[in-house]
Amino acid sequence: MAISRCNKCGNITEHERELVGTSSDCVQCGTATSVYDTHFFVSKLSDMYFALRKELNELRIPSKDSASGNLEKPSEVFDIHNSDMLSSAAQHAPVIEWFKTKNITATANVDAVDTTGFFDEAAVAIGSDYELLGEVCERIRYAQQKEFNSNLIYLDKKSKEDVKALEAFIQRLYDHSLIARCISNKKEKNIRIVLQNAPSVRRFFAGDWLEWYALMIGLRICQERKVEYSCARNMTLSFPSNEKRELDVFFLINKTLPLYIECKAGDFRQELDKYVALRKRLHIDQSCFILCVADLDSEQCKGLSAMYGMTFVNTQTLGQHLLTLF
Template sequence: MALLRCNKCGHVAEAPAEQIGTHTSCPACGNPVPVYDTVLFVRKVLQQYFALQEELKQLRPAPTPSSPTGNSLAGIDLHNTAHLTSEAWHAEIVGWFQRRQITVRTSPDAVDTTGFFDEFAVEIGDNYALLGDVIGKIRWAQQKDVPNFSLKLGELSQKEGQAINAFCKRLHDHTFLSKYYYQKQDKLGRATIQTAPAIRNFFAGDWLEWYALMKLLTFFQERQKPFSCTRNLSVIFPNEDLHELDVFFLVDGNTPVCIECKTGEFRQDIDKYLRLRKRLGIDRSQFILCCLGLGDEQAAGLSSMYELTFVNPTGLQGHLAKLF
């Protein structure tokens, strides 16, 4: 497939494929014009378009916190909004990848906070030392297809037992557990797991993605910085390699922050993430592996060993504060 464009009269027309790389006469004015491969021509035009778009963006004044331009979440309840699901919200992210000849597919439902996934994710992440055993029991029951599990709350302090019992009641109230009741005399909590796929995925590891998303949303909202974000972003490279990014933020329209969340083993994936970071062209400080159960010293040691940044959930916002 080929085309020609006359620089003299502006005429554009298709041409036979065998004429690619040669010159022919313009059908409108007779001026000699080159014949291009259509795909190559369109690609060059798009590169120039995105380059001019980026130059224009740099020339525009930065939006203020009260400005209607830019992605601002001022005044929005982060835990109850569908604002992040729109095409307009994702537009800057899509454009950032397009300028690198990378195709992306967004997952709008993965950033819809009108449900309860985000609230429970933050509660779990902020109190994992207390609630981790509950999450572990739910996950074990899911993996083994065991419908029920129990919690020996009498073995805990009174305060901890009450907190876990209240947490499990809330899980049941919001359908994260199918059944839950507390045997006061035996101080025993008995629960039945929820089999709905969305709930299974949440306890299988999605909760940490929600946690990272909400922590970054809060961080940038408090600092009134313009940004876009998404979760479960499918990335397709020119050679058709497909990857999914857990959490992706684009700050000030140009600074990417990519977070991969691991609630289980991560060591076998280090090389994969190293290659992915380099292909995306993201600085090591902005490509973050958020790993559950990782100590602060271990995270710092791994970060110095590899061209990646390792953090645990509680260290996520501290690392962001160093970047921004």
């Protein structure tokens, strides 16, 4: 599809894709208006929006506690599923300082903890029922990898309850624009999912969903336990050796307790030696250096934890383990 926005009256009109790059008279006021590819137009609009919001967050003056002069604790109640409260340099500062004490330069991606979109809700849904909904995520990921436009979710061998849950979840993905279309075929007992190819959506199904899930589980527990915390996602770590590494999810609890969470929705075994070395480099306790691997069962998690001196969890045991640390 194509789209135009009149600079005079602000009217927005959809056009056929063939009109991209041409000019069309506004249907409301008649002013000549350029026609753009919809994906290009929305991408540019999103870039402007996030740039302005980032600038606003940087300009915010953190409130002070009159007695101690410290920043107010982020454990104050707010909707963790719909807030950009955490998307600021001030919120990330304690994490950056903690890594600085390890002679590591940490660069924050402040937008990576902005939950005003729908990625976090979808991630929690997948992680909370991964045995069922993980199949949808995997079918989408596979189609993306093969550059297919769509893929099928087969329902013929599912129970009525599972079919109902899958249909509701897929409809929710569509409502939140994480897929472009969903076409139900009652006769063939399947649902065709037409992919949404925005880069952020592709990254989500390729594995970002697990990072969002880990972040949201951590935030929920922090609020429930009323602890002071700072958090980060997609932070870049730069080591003195010029090595760079992307951190998946990190929490600093009460300014002293580090929780490092590496998230793996696919193969992880070839990098185990790196994680062992990193844990020792950061001097993080085994219980606080966590590998959340979606496809491991509880027995595998227990065995790998004993072998590698780190804590392995899956989507079902992540929250249980974090509760033991607070």
